Amino acid sequence: MTEVRTPTAGTLLRREVEGLPAYDPGADPDEVARASGVTPVIKLSNNESPFGVSPTVTAAVSGHLADIFRYPDPTGKRLAGALGRALAVPPERIVLGNGSENILELLCQAVLDPGDLVVTQAPGFSLHDIFPSMMGARVEKVPVTPEFGFDATAWKQALAACPKLVFLANPCNPTGAMFARAELAQIVADTPPSTLLVLDEAYHEFARPNPEYPDGLEMLRDIDRPWIVLRTFSKAYGLAGLRVGYGVASSTALVRALDRVRTPYNVNRLGQEAAVAALGDQAHLAETVRRTGLEIARVAGRLRAAGLRVAPSSTNFLFIDTGRSAHEVALQLHRRGIIVKAWREPGYESFVRASLAAPEQNDVFIERLLDICGRRAQ
Numbered sequence: 001m002t003e004v005r006t007p008t009a010g011t012l013l014r015r016e017v018e019g020l021p022a023y024d025p026g027a028d029p030d031e032v033a034r035a036s037g038v039t040p041v042i043k044l045s046n047n048e049s050p051f052g053v054s055p056t057v058t059a060a061v062s063g064h065l066a067d068i069f070r071y072p073d074p075t076g077k078r079l080a081g082a083l084g085r086a087l088a089v090p091p092e093r094i095v096l097g098n099g100s101e102n103i104l105e106l107l108c109q110a111v112l113d114p115g116d117l118v119v120t121q122a123p124g125f126s127l128h129d130i131f132p133s134m135m136g137a138r139v140e141k142v143p144v145t146p147e148f149g150f151d152a153t154a155w156k157q158a159l160a161a162c163p164k165l166v167f168l169a170n171p172c173n174p175t176g177a178m179f180a181r182a183e184l185a186q187i188v189a190d191t192p193p194s195t196l197l198v199l200d201e202a203y204h205e206f207a208r209p210n211p212e213y214p215d216g217l218e219m220l221r222d223i224d225r226p227w228i229v230l231r232t233f234s235k236a237y238g239l240a241g242l243r244v245g246y247g248v249a250s251s252t253a254l255v256r257a258l259d260r261v262r263t264p265y266n267v268n269r270l271g272q273e274a275a276v277a278a279l280g281d282q283a284h285l286a287e288t289v290r291r292t293g294l295e296i297a298r299v300a301g302r303l304r305a306a307g308l309r310v311a312p313s314s315t316n317f318l319f320i321d322t323g324r325s326a327h328e329v330a331l332q333l334h335r336r337g338i339i340v341k342a343w344r345e346p347g348y349e350s351f352v353r354a355s356l357a358a359p360e361q362n363d364v365f366i367e368r369l370l371d372i373c374g375r376r377a378q
């Protein structure tokens, strides 16, 4: 990498930025297609929905193409109103983001001073670490148990240090596992009143049918402490390419604080229209969730039957122990036109994260993965 230097001396970059790792989006599909000669490639690296969007979304996007010369509504009134009605919260307590990642970033910009403590989970979502580090905060990671579960003692200890911010993904990315009701309740109870509790529910819609899954908004709704629940249209609703996420906050004051660091037109016009339409077709969402659940169970079942260890998933992806270097496994899959994400966090270097594609493509993935891992399909 070339360094960015001033003409005189030293670097132009803030110290925090120099040390930041680059976000790893996974291999580029065009490059994998070229190198492997396989088209289309099977892309399992970004937890996208293979079940497409509601036809009402396509209609809304086409119907608003003529308006794209205008800036979007900077307050997202219609979308915030629709979300407020769907969730029974005042729209003033809703913040919209260019993806929920954008809200993670806004939260860090609004509350973190250099040296502040942030607690999150390991293995975890890289932006829960990268954004705080960008602000000069210290990030402490609470490990999951060997069974990908909640480590109550480790969480209690970490929270006792009074972090400024807690980033908790439920269900968790990359493991796909979820905190059960009592576990989340304990975290809420142990989080000091001076801590901002951020519950990242990017996979909420997939987990919701499970009676053990705690809806974070329902749990926090009446609790008087600073919190925000983040959700997204990227995953179950299938709008990843349009970048729309939202947060429901404990107070309008928190939303107004985020507004001060937010670029005013952060959610694009077509994205706002598409999200309103997507929210209006709950039947499509339910069908996506149903098919995802069946397919996740089928794929996980076949991998486990062949002897691979797979974390329990309440999401649209699987965390798979390949028993060898995940980096090597991913490269071999790339050569065969399949993109997965090899995990790099310490202790998980043999794991790949793979989301779903269409069932026939998932079968190709299973066959090639088992072949690379020297396992026999059962």
Ligand SMILES: *Cc1c(COP(=O)(O)O)cnc(C)c1O
Pocket (backbone or CB within 6 Å): 047, 098, 099, 100, 101, 102, 125, 169, 172, 173, 200, 202, 231, 232, 233, 234, 235, 240, 243, 244, 245
């Ligand atoms: C995918 C994901 C997000 C956000 O995605 P956006 O597309 O920015 O809405 C946030 N958190 C986790 C844990 C995710 O996996």
